[in-house]
Amino acid sequence: MASSLILAALADDFTGAVELAAMLRSGGARTRLVVGPAAIPENIGDDQALVVALRSRVAPPGEAVAAAEEAVEHLRPHQPRMLFLKYCASFDSLDTGNIGNVAEVLHRQGAPAPVLFCPSFPEAGRTVFRSHLFVHDQLLAESPKRLDPLTPMTQSDLRRILAPQTSLGVGALPYERVLEGPDAIRRHALAEQAAGRPFIIADAITEADLRSLAAAACEWPVLTGGSSIAAWLPQAWVTKGWMQANRPPSLPPIHGPAAVLAGSCADRTREQVVEFARRHPVLQLDPLAPEAESLAHALAWAAPRLEQGPICITTSADPERVAAAQAALGAIPAGRRAEALLAALAEALVRQGVRRLLVAGGETSGAVVGALGIRDLQVAPYREIGVGICHAAGAVPLALCLKSGKLGAVDMFQRTLEEMETSL
Structure with a gap:
């Protein structure tokens, strides 16, 4: 029997994993959240999305890559249509990783295809234009993120942040192509891949941009970004006929200290x-x-x-x-x-x-x-x-x-x- 799993996501910290799972559930996808690769179940049931919470954001690169490889191995029997790497909307990472190197692990699992990198989270004031990340009206390197005690972000051009973390070429998807819609996004991304730049920083400023990007990328085997772009994936899946729109069940109240x-x-x-x-x-x-x-x-x-x-x-x-x-x-x-x-x-x-x-x-x-x-x-x-x-x-x-x-x-x-x- 074919698996019902459409998306399997690796989140580089726990708060991001919860946020991602919550957005997928709000979109109507039956979603499960598990802690660590070893918790990936043998029986996925009728779940359509599985989020695996990792602690890889500031882990040594070898440890982060090993955790991703272990997760992919546990996921292999479920044959998800898409693998998703969730990271912080401010692209929190170091020159040594762990975004590009972990994305490479996922990229190796499927047929060659472009991989979009889309941390934009308009609701939180995180947007990308000309591959530069803005925190509200400040460039990332001029925002309080430059003082982060673990991942000080002193560069705003995401291409320059991502390049040292990967052996693959890094390209860009300009805002003009995003505005033209999913078909233009796909054409540009495929051209970047053909030019040796399969890892592509995507401009995005509004929720409409994220909707177009999700629609463009939903058939590719790998997508990366913040939870905000993933929130639009269930809508794309409904359009494709992969799932029906569902109303997510609520959780019961819990009392106590x-x-x-x-x-x-x-x-x-x-x-x-x-x-x-x-x-x-x-x-x-x-x-x-x-x-x-x-x-x-x-x-x-x-x-x-x-x-x-x-x-x-x-x-x-x-x-x-x-x-x-x-x-x-x-x-x-x-x-x-x-x-x-x-x-x-x-x-x-x-x-x-x-x-x-x-x-x-x-x-x-x-x-x-x-x-x-x-x-x-x-x-x-x-x-x-x-x-x-x-x-x-x-x-x-x-x-x-x-x-x-x-x-x-x-x-x-x-x-x-x-x-x-x-x-x-």
Whole structure:
């Protein structure tokens, strides 16, 4: 029997995986989210889209490539029509990867075809013109992303960012061709491929542009980008007759104590912590303090407060404190240390009865999901930018919001925890 799977996606962090799955579900595709390649099921059932959450964004390149290869191997029996690589809308990566190198893994799996790279996310103010990425009205290299502690983005031309990450030629799809529609997009992309440039940066400014790009690329074996272009794929599949439009089922409410764990040092997360602190207790942890000491202190602080309402525990810090931690430990080790602390806290808090958990930061979310032993998630349909709510499969009911550090309304912490107690 032929598999029903139309799309299999690899997401380079957990918040992106939840966002992608939510958008696919909102488009009517029956979608499953699993954690890591080993969680890809042998029986896909009637799912039309499968999202595999990885922690590959800042992993060593060899590790990221190995995870992608393992995922592809597990996916092979399901024969998905398309493989999709989901990365951040600000193209977060380093010269060594992990966008171009992982895209090569996917590119090798099917017949030769162009591969579009489309991080544009108009709702979040991320757009691409002349292959340059803009964050609202700033070029990427002039935006706050230039100060990112893990992936400082100091170049705005996506061709120059992608080229060092791949052995394949990098081309461009200009805005004029995008405006002409799917047929013109396909012709231009095929010409770029014939000229030795199969990896193609796609200009896109509006949702209409993304719709055209999705329609143009839906029959090619590989597509890469943010969740925003993937949101238009189900519509293209309905047009092709590959699926019927479906209304996504809602998730049931979950009640119980609630907590926020904030590990991102993005400006937006720190603003959200400040807003949450106006009504609820917040504990700031020192990322340089011994982990056992911080863990014991945080749990003792949380215990008498959980029954009174939601709490927040954070390792988020301003750029000066982040720089000090990185100077003492190194950039990646400093981040991993904070993630490990918050992951251990999550595990302990769930044991103490927490049933609604909001985690801020993609890498932190990955660490928390790993510590909780979660392998399969039910994702609510997409609601708003930066807010992805899901339920963890298992004996203990647990509602999670895994959010990007850079996104979400300033007041989203309290509001999202309240929404978890309603049907989603």
